Amino acid sequence: MKFTVLYGTESGNSELIAQDLGQKLQEEHEATVADLQDFEPEQFSAEQFYIIICSTHGEGELPNTALPFYEKFESFEADLSGVNYAMFGLGDTFYEETYSQGSEHIDRRLTELGATRIGEYGRHDASSWDLPSDVALEWLPAIVEEAASLTPAGGTQ
Ligand SMILES: Cc1cc2nc3c(=O)[nH]c(=O)nc-3n(C[C@H](O)[C@H](O)[C@H](O)COP(=O)(O)O)c2cc1C
Numbered sequence: 001m002k003f004t005v006l007y008g009t010e011s012g013n014s015e016l017i018a019q020d021l022g023q024k025l026q027e028e029h030e031a032t033v034a035d036l037q038d039f040e041p042e043q044f045s046a047e048q049f050y051i052i053i054c055s056t057h058g059e060g061e062l063p064n065t066a067l068p069f070y071e072k073f074e075s076f077e078a079d080l081s082g083v084n085y086a087m088f089g090l091g092d093t094f095y096e097e098t099y100s101q102g103s104e105h106i107d108r109r110l111t112e113l114g115a116t117r118i119g120e121y122g123r124h125d126a127s128s129w130d131l132p133s134d135v136a137l138e139w140l141p142a143i144v145e146e147a148a149s150l151t152p153a154g155g156t157q
Helices: 013-026 064-075 102-112 132-149
Strands: 002-008 030-035 048-054 084-091 122-125
Touching: 002 013, 002 064, 002 102, 013 030, 013 048, 013 084, 013 132, 048 102, 048 132, 064 102, 084 102, 084 132, 122 132
Parallel strands: 002 030, 002 048, 048 084, 084 122
Antiparallel strands: none
8 A cells, every 4th residue: 555645834833743654664665745736636646545644724624735725626627536545634632623624625525526434533632632543543543544454455555
């Protein structure tokens, strides 16, 4: 299974998580890490399993490095059925109404285009005492297990 970890960030938390998850994945898998600002919607491929880490800024909006990607992705048209992904959103329950909504914009569009979200929707709350990477590293193994079970050859890719 090949993993691509994509992140959208404004103050670096999502990037840190993405680097830590990438490093963990690389112990046993092929994995690359990329900023969403360096990723094009046309690059989505059924050959990869995507782990998307994205925070929330403004009022439930996307962070800076996800904006150029999302602008294109909103009007991007393609059949993404066959593309599987997992989502990890960052936010702060201090912003009650818009808690963790940044990543949900991307999640919604992926679903509209036919991609499939796998596993539990991961979340980190900046008002908690938990370190973002600790929460994400705890969330990761169940995602990897589900991703591996998607591989027809029994996870040997
Ligand atoms: C100006 C500002 C606006 C924010 N707006 C929201 C919001 O609307 N909803 C939310 O859940 N979190 C919001 N947050 C919290 C961030 O999503 C949270 O701190 C996150 O860990 C930042 O991750 P990043 O460093 O990857 O951008 C906001 C933070 C800042 C500084």
